[in-house]
Amino acid sequence: MEKKTRAAGARLPACLFVCLLSAAGLATPATAATAAVARPASRPAAGPDDARFKAIYTQEWKWRLTQRLEDDEDDDSGVRPDLPHVDPATQHARLAYWQDVLKKLDGITPARLSAPERINYAVYRAQIAALVAGQRFREYEKPLNADTAFWSNMADDGRKHFTTEKEYRDYLKQLADVPRYFAEETANMRAGLARGFTPPRVTLVGRDSSLTSVTEAATPQDTVFYTPFKVMPATIPAATQQVLRDAAAQAIATSVQPAYRALLAFMRTQYVPNAREALAAESLPDGKAYYQSKIVEFTTTALSAEQIHQIGLDEMAKIRAEMQATIAQTGFQGELPAFLHFLRTDPRFYAKTPEELLMRAAWIAKKFDGKAGQYFGYLPRRRFAITPVPADQAPFYTSGRGGPGVYLVNTYDLPSRALYSLPALTLHESAPGHAFQMPVAQEQKGLPPFRQAYISAFGEGWALYSERLGTEMGIYETPYETFGMLSYQAWRAARLVVDTGIHAKGWTRAQAQAYLHDNTALSEHEIETEVDRYISWPGQALSYYLGEMAIINARKKAEAALGARFDIRHFHDTVLQLGSVPLPVLEARIDAFIADGGKSPYPPQP
Known part of the structure; x- marks a missing residue:
């Protein structure tokens, strides 16, 4: 095991586990919530504070779904009939909404929450803080980077397989909405360009190839957006299939390809030539604070x-x-x-x-x-x-x-x-x-x-x-x-x-x-x-x-504390059962795992 852990075995600075999101002004409540996870003997049962907190995140999540910012797991319709709204008015409303959520969270005392809700609080507050930071820095004015862009994300729907006529018709409505959506994203990019908030020019060279695959397609049927119509389920009558195929070709030719051509022209003649040359995030508007916000978000x-x-x-x-x-x-x-x-x-x-x-x-x-x-x-x-x-x-x-x-x-x-x-x-x-x-x-x-x-x-x-x-x-x-x-x-x-x-x-x-x-x-x-x-x-x-260092350090701590009682399966199950959490929440959960004797987080099988 020494060979496996040596490279990542050094202990991280203490602030990694006690300064959760302090750069976003959130250290005190977040650390209180994460520390509470490791005190199993003092966990209160669910009470009125749980109800208040649940009401906050339940209402916000429902609103978030209306904003098309997340996928609704309860919605089995398969495909949305429209694309998100990303215009400035919508973005300003989102900032105001999430700022209000943070104020409401300030009224919650993590120590009064039940153990599960303490973990939820730590995760949720970090999530809302990152969303607020993104809106404050107007990251929506830079909806692309060298790895992904809004148009490549949208094209992923073209690779889906639909099973009902409703899904196909909803997808046709989505294709018709492409010009409006691209126009809003382009307006955001213009605003970012005006204030120097763009990816560096060197990272954009050649990135328009994913646009040209649509603009230079010989026919609408040669684009990725037509893919779901090439093989359609037999449950849809042949005559209806042909109607849907004709409608798809028409939508791609009259809505999708013109929007792509306009975006490609904007990229080549205005955006890329005028994108910033400096590489550093700290060279962006309010750059030092912006880069620190990204450190907080991603670490x-x-x-x-x-x-x-x-x-x-x-x-x-x-x-x-x-x-x-x-x-x-x-x-x-x-x-x-x-x-x-x-x-x-x-x-x-x-x-x-x-x-x-x-x-x-x-x-x-x-x-x-x-x-x-x-x-x-x-x-x-x-x-x-x-x-x-x-x-x-x-x-x-x-x-x-x-x-x-x-x-x-x-x-x-x-x-x-x-x-x-x-x-x-x-x-x-x-x-x-x-x-x-x-x-x-x-x-x-x-x-x-x-x-x-x-x-x-x-x-x-x-x-x-x-x-x-x-x-x-x-x-x-x-x-x-x-x-x-x-x-x-x-x-x-x-x-x-x-x-x-x-x-x-x-x-x-x-x-x-x-x-x-x-x-x-x-x-x-x-x-x-x-x-x-x-x-x-x-x-x-x-x-x-x-x-990785946080997980390895947590494992080494558990191995040292539990000795022969340490079971690697129980450790891995405990880590993965958390889902996806801030690193301080992970450490606090492993402290509770140790205090509980290293038991599996799952009930024993009969």
Whole structure:
């Protein structure tokens, strides 16, 4: 176990666990709520304070659904008949609403809540605070980055499969609403452009390719939006199917494609040429406060950029030592730079076809299945598919991405997709990472719907911990695969250095790329796309390693306190049963787990 935990074993600064969201003015109530989780002997039963708190979040969630800011799990209609409203009046109303919610939360004393509602309070207050911060900084005026954009998110509906005539007709209404929606988003982008609130220009180069796949399609039937109409369920009469197909072609030709063409022209002639050149988030309007708000949002801590930068440097030094030991196991004669060049250029480490890459990913996922019962007591019911990243997104997409029901593998530019890194990637994105953790969270009963929201520090921290866990589970079969895992650990530790370097220390794009090149085995293509992602998405890259450190520290604490009573399955079940929570809530829950003798959070099976 020492080898598995060494790189992330250092204790984090104490403020990680006691300064929850203090930068947003929320430290006192949040820490009171999280601390209470660890005092099982003093937990009150549900009372009037629970009722007041539940009324606040129940009302707000219903309103949030009307704003189209979340999916309604109780709505089985399949597809919305319209797109969200994002105009300034709507945005100002949202800010005022959430500010009022925070005032109401100030009237709640966490210590008077029952134990479950104390956890809910800590999660909910952090969530509302992040929403308020986003509105205050008018992030809606920058609805794109190097990774995703509002139009690519919308196109995802085009890849769905509908089952009823109503779903098809609602989808047709949504297509007709595209011009209005794009006009509102474009107006927001103009406002951001006017005040210098844009992604850096260098990160936008070539990102219009996902627009041209629609604008340059020979016919409406060649666009992604027509996909649901190509194969329709037999329960819909043939004549009706033809009517729906004709309507879809008409809507795409008269609404969707013209809106895309207008947006493409705006991007090419106005937005990209006039986007800001500076890279740092701190160079944006009120930039220092803005970047700190992103640190709070994505790490659930009040650590400063300087503190995070130093943590990254310290952890990189530890991982470098592990790398050197692993290189020696391969028998390679040479230093780290030569070994990295060898890994990037030797054809044995790369798939020859997309199918080979997909099949290797599937094999690794099944290897985990054979180990799952030894490390987890609760297994999610939902399975996941392994599919390639859509071609229109692949050139600028990450190497993989996972979630409920899917593990996306990027088969674009195969010489950039190293097989020695595939085991770590698969554990991170599929199981026991995202495609495992998220369904477990969804299957927990009795949690309010806002608990389904994704908290990056927890979710990404768990996925990175899953990569380390692969060593213990015996997933890595060669020193090269172990090195691939260490390279991925170094990649996430490097993000602490690079993200803060870019956004708070004046690093250049070339400097950030060089740091990843010298310290990881990532390909040049991956390095370029990753650095652009960090530049255009401040703070998100900080989630991973700080989250992993919190989980590893919690495990080490439980192992030391429980000794022979420690059961890894009970620990993992306890962590995952939480869903997705701020890191201080995680630590407090493990304190309660220890106080309870390390028992499983689930009732015993008959």
